[in-house]
Structure formats: C-alpha cells, structure tokens
Amino acid sequence: MSNLLNRNIVTGRRKSLPIFLCAVAVAIMSSTFNSKPVFSQEAPTQNQNKSDSKQDGVIEIPIAYLSEKRDRLPPLSLLDFRPDDDGIAGAQLAVDDNNTTGRFLKQSFRVEESPATTRDELIKIATQKAEQGLGFFVVDVTPDTLLALSDALKDYNAVIFNAGATDDRLRQEDCRLNVKHTAPSRAMLTDALIQYLAWKRWRNLVLISGPQPNDQLFAASIRHSAKRFGLKILEDRTFKYEAGSRRADGGYEQVQQQIPSFTQDLPDYxxxxxxxxxxxFGDYFPYRTWIARPVAGTQGLYPTSWHPASELWGATQFQNRFQRKSGRVMRPLDYAAWMAVRSIGEAATRTNTGDPKTLIGYMLSDRFELAAFKGQKLTYRPWNAQLRQPLFVATDKIHVSVSPQPGFLHQVTELDTLGIDRPETKCTAFTNR
Incomplete structure (x- = not known):
C-alpha cells in the first residue's frame, strides 16, 4: 500500500512538470513568432471583457469573490465556527498558483473580495463590476441569491462559479447556463457516503433528521442514495429541538440520558x-446511542470535498502552502474557491485569452482537465457544469476512504457514479449549447 501511495504521489508531481514546460514553450513561441492563440476568440459582445485587453503585452484577468452575510445558527462546538476568511483564502492561494504560470504567458490574475450584507447589495456590486468588464465571479451565497445573481448577469459576458451551495436543484431544474459548480452537489456527497457503507456491507440504516430545511434536503438525498445503491432505511425519524438551544447548558447528564432514550426502541441496524x-444536534449522537453502532451522515463519518489531514497525491505541500499563507487549515469552501480560480487559470493558460465565453467553452470541452490533488484529472459535466471529483469519507481527524469506491463502475467515468448522471438530468440550459 505504501509503495502504491508513493507511486501515486510521484506520478502526481511528474504530471505537473509538462504543464510548466508547455507554458514556457508557449511563451517563447508567442514572443518569437507572434503566433495567435490556438482557440480563436469570438466577435466581441456589447461588453467584451475588458480584462482581455493587453497592456504592455499582459492580459489582466480580475476575478470577483462575492459572499453575502447570512444569519446562521451558532454550532454546538466552538471548533465549528467559520473563520472570517473562509473561501476567499482559497481563492487567494489559487491566484498565486495562476500567476506562477501566468507570468510566462504574460497573464496576470487578481481576486477582488466584495462581501455584501443583503442580496440586493450583492447583485448591485456584481452588476457594476460586469458593466466595467469583469467577467469572473466566485460566489458563496444562498441558492436563491445565486439564481437572482445569475439572472442579473445573463446579458453580460460573465460567468459565476458556485463554491458554496450544494443544493441539487441548482444542477437540475434551476440550472443556469452562466453558472458552474465547484462545490459538490448534495447528491454527490450522500452518494459518496452510501457507496462506502455499501462497500462495507453495512446495509441496514436508521435515519435521524433535523427539522431545518437543509436537514430535510440532506435526509431526502440520503434516501435517494440508499435506494440507488441497495441499502435499506429501517426507520426514519425527526429529532425535534428548539433552534439555537443548548441542551448541554443543563449538563452532559441531560444529553447522556436523552439520546439513549431516543434511540432505545430502534430496530437492529x-x-x-x-x-x-x-x-x-448531530454531534450528540456518537457514543451516546442505545446500542453500539457507527454514526454517519453530517456528523461522525461524513462525506466532504476536502479534508485538512489529506496527504494523498501530493497534497502535503498544498496543505502547507495554504497554512503558511492563511495561518489555518484548508476547509471545503476554501478548496471549492481554489478550484474555481484554478479552473480560470488553467483555461487561460491553454487558450491564451481572458474572455469568459472562450474560457468557459474550453472548460466544458473534453480538452479541459484540472489537477487538484485528487489523484486524477477533474472535468466539468457538460450537461449541468458540475465539476466531477472524488470525495473523502472522513472523521474529524482523518479521512477514512475516498469515493467512488472499488467496484462501482460507469461506462464513461467512475466519477459519474457520484451525483446526477446524464440520464437523470433535468437541466435543459446546456442542451443546445
């Protein structure tokens, strides 16, 4: 196993060398022969992206990072409070990575952070930037705000990267042509977890869900994934609580008695x-259930796009660079923002342009691939613009496995066993692309 792991890491590093050499070669050829980009640009639109104009031969590619202030319930654990730079820190690291290669191609990237307190303010900021020619937006917003933002920018030469919202409807009936998703969908996350349970042959499940809307969406996705991979949900219950309350305020004894009572009459699972x-409430369940069984889902053993303890496929240096720059570990939102900005940089390297329409067309083609410390190339699904990617199944301290699991096969790529496959899509925005 260790030899295989080392071989994977070495292979991952070797793959990055040709990309670097290609970048140098393209730069030399461009300056020597004054060659044109391989992919021709389309005729300028009404607001042709001004970042594509060259000043002193340098293509300036600005990227906006937009987030909205949201009222969130405080988490149970003090360890779960979000850092102030969650997301933007990953985007800033990706800018550094883009500029490492970009300097050889006379490309310069930068990220502009624009937090907003309301949806209207966020849309106003984005519209102003689009009118000024900025064409790339990485966002961490609610699903409804994402749709409103997409509709506001639909007539501009601009594209939005969704780094924060996992809702499946954004990849299904509410998909938009100008939105790409680096955040995994909720279906991808639950498929990753259920695949692992199926591989372990832990087939009998009990589902405990909270009353909040997102809790119910996750529960619905678990039901779908369980049916998809042949697992049984023996009992389905809602755990009712008063939002924002803290049962631990009365002492651990209260929780220690309540959770066993709640789970006492469950069927054998x-x-x-x-x-x-x-x-x-989820963190109350591990080690407190009536019978000794694993806890998984949003707490316990959980699916995630990134884990701060991952050292696979050369990730150690990636983790170290992020920690040196931001002073903390990388979180999933950081990783999604990093992949969004790196997607822009990778496409710009290959096409030698900063025009959003050209870059997005390239991202959705079979020529695009993104190296992202996941052991294989990542690509966008052409039917809903969701970034394909392996997902970790992990605990708080360490990852346990990586999905797709062995034995789950697909006619195109095993990555499409996670989430919404082409035959299941309800997205029509890309049909006549």
Whole structure:
C-alpha cells in the first residue's frame, strides 16, 4: 500500500512538470513568432471583457469573490465556527498558483473580495463590476441569491462559479447556463457516503433528521442514495429541538440520558445516519446511542470535498502552502474557491485569452482537465457544469476512504457514479449549447 501511495504521489508531481514546460514553450513561441492563440476568440459582445485587453503585452484577468452575510445558527462546538476568511483564502492561494504560470504567458490574475450584507447589495456590486468588464465571479451565497445573481448577469459576458451551495436543484431544474459548480452537489456527497457503507456491507440504516430545511434536503438525498445503491432505511425519524438551544447548558447528564432514550426502541441496524447540516444536534449522537453502532451522515463519518489531514497525491505541500499563507487549515469552501480560480487559470493558460465565453467553452470541452490533488484529472459535466471529483469519507481527524469506491463502475467515468448522471438530468440550459 505504501509503495502504491508513493507511486501515486510521484506520478502526481511528474504530471505537473509538462504543464510548466508547455507554458514556457508557449511563451517563447508567442514572443518569437507572434503566433495567435490556438482557440480563436469570438466577435466581441456589447461588453467584451475588458480584462482581455493587453497592456504592455499582459492580459489582466480580475476575478470577483462575492459572499453575502447570512444569519446562521451558532454550532454546538466552538471548533465549528467559520473563520472570517473562509473561501476567499482559497481563492487567494489559487491566484498565486495562476500567476506562477501566468507570468510566462504574460497573464496576470487578481481576486477582488466584495462581501455584501443583503442580496440586493450583492447583485448591485456584481452588476457594476460586469458593466466595467469583469467577467469572473466566485460566489458563496444562498441558492436563491445565486439564481437572482445569475439572472442579473445573463446579458453580460460573465460567468459565476458556485463554491458554496450544494443544493441539487441548482444542477437540475434551476440550472443556469452562466453558472458552474465547484462545490459538490448534495447528491454527490450522500452518494459518496452510501457507496462506502455499501462497500462495507453495512446495509441496514436508521435515519435521524433535523427539522431545518437543509436537514430535510440532506435526509431526502440520503434516501435517494440508499435506494440507488441497495441499502435499506429501517426507520426514519425527526429529532425535534428548539433552534439555537443548548441542551448541554443543563449538563452532559441531560444529553447522556436523552439520546439513549431516543434511540432505545430502534430496530437492529448497522449504521445510524444523522441529517443535521445546521450542526444543532448531530454531534450528540456518537457514543451516546442505545446500542453500539457507527454514526454517519453530517456528523461522525461524513462525506466532504476536502479534508485538512489529506496527504494523498501530493497534497502535503498544498496543505502547507495554504497554512503558511492563511495561518489555518484548508476547509471545503476554501478548496471549492481554489478550484474555481484554478479552473480560470488553467483555461487561460491553454487558450491564451481572458474572455469568459472562450474560457468557459474550453472548460466544458473534453480538452479541459484540472489537477487538484485528487489523484486524477477533474472535468466539468457538460450537461449541468458540475465539476466531477472524488470525495473523502472522513472523521474529524482523518479521512477514512475516498469515493467512488472499488467496484462501482460507469461506462464513461467512475466519477459519474457520484451525483446526477446524464440520464437523470433535468437541466435543459446546456442542451443546445
């Protein structure tokens, strides 16, 4: 196993060398022969992206990072409070990575952070930037704000990268042509977890979900994934609580008595699944259930796009660079923002342009691939613009496995066993692309 791991890491590093050499070669050829980009640009639109104009031969490619202030319930654990730079820190690291290669191609990237307190303010900021020619937006917003922002920018030469919202409807009936998703969908996350349970042959589940809307969406996704991979949900319950309350305020004794009582009459099961995206009760269940069984879902053993303890596929140096720059570990939102900005940089390297329409067309083609410390190339699904990627199945301290699991096959790529596959899509925005 160690030899295989070392071979994967070495292979991952070797793959990055040709990309660097290609960048140098393209730069030399461009300056020597004054060659044109391989991919021709389309005729300028009404607001042709001004970042594509060259000043002193340098293509300036600005990227906006937009986030909105949201009222969130405080988490149970003090360890779960979000850092102030969650997301933007990953985007800033990606800018550094883009500029490392970009300097050889006379490309310069920068990220502009624009937090907003309301949806209207965020849309106003984005519209102003689009009118000034900025064409790339990485966002961490609610699903409804994302749709409103997409509609506001639909007539501009601009594209939005969704780094924060996992809702499946954004990849289904509410998909938009100008939105790409680096955040995994909720279906991808639950498929990753259920695949691992199926591989372990832990087939009998109990589902405990919270009353919040996102809790119910996660629970619905668990039900779909369980049916998809042949697992049984023996019992499905809602754990009711008063939002924002803290049972621990009365002492651990109260929780220690309540959780066993709640789980005492459950049928014999293999794994208890909790659906608590709001982080209001799920952490109470591990080690407190009536019978000794694993807890998984949003707490316990959980699916995630990134884990701060990952050292696979050359990730150690990636983790170290992020920690040196930001002073903390990388979180999933940081990783999604990093992939969004790196997607822009990778496409710009290959096309030698900063025009959003050209770059997005390239990203959705079979020529695009993104190296992202996941052991294989990542690509966008052409039917809904969701970034394909392996997902970790992890605990708080360490990852346990990586999905797709062995034995889950697909006619195109095993990555499409996670989430919404082409035959299941309800997205029509890309049909006549």
């Amino acid at each position: 293999d794994v208890l699944i909790v659906a608590d995206e709001s982080k209001q």
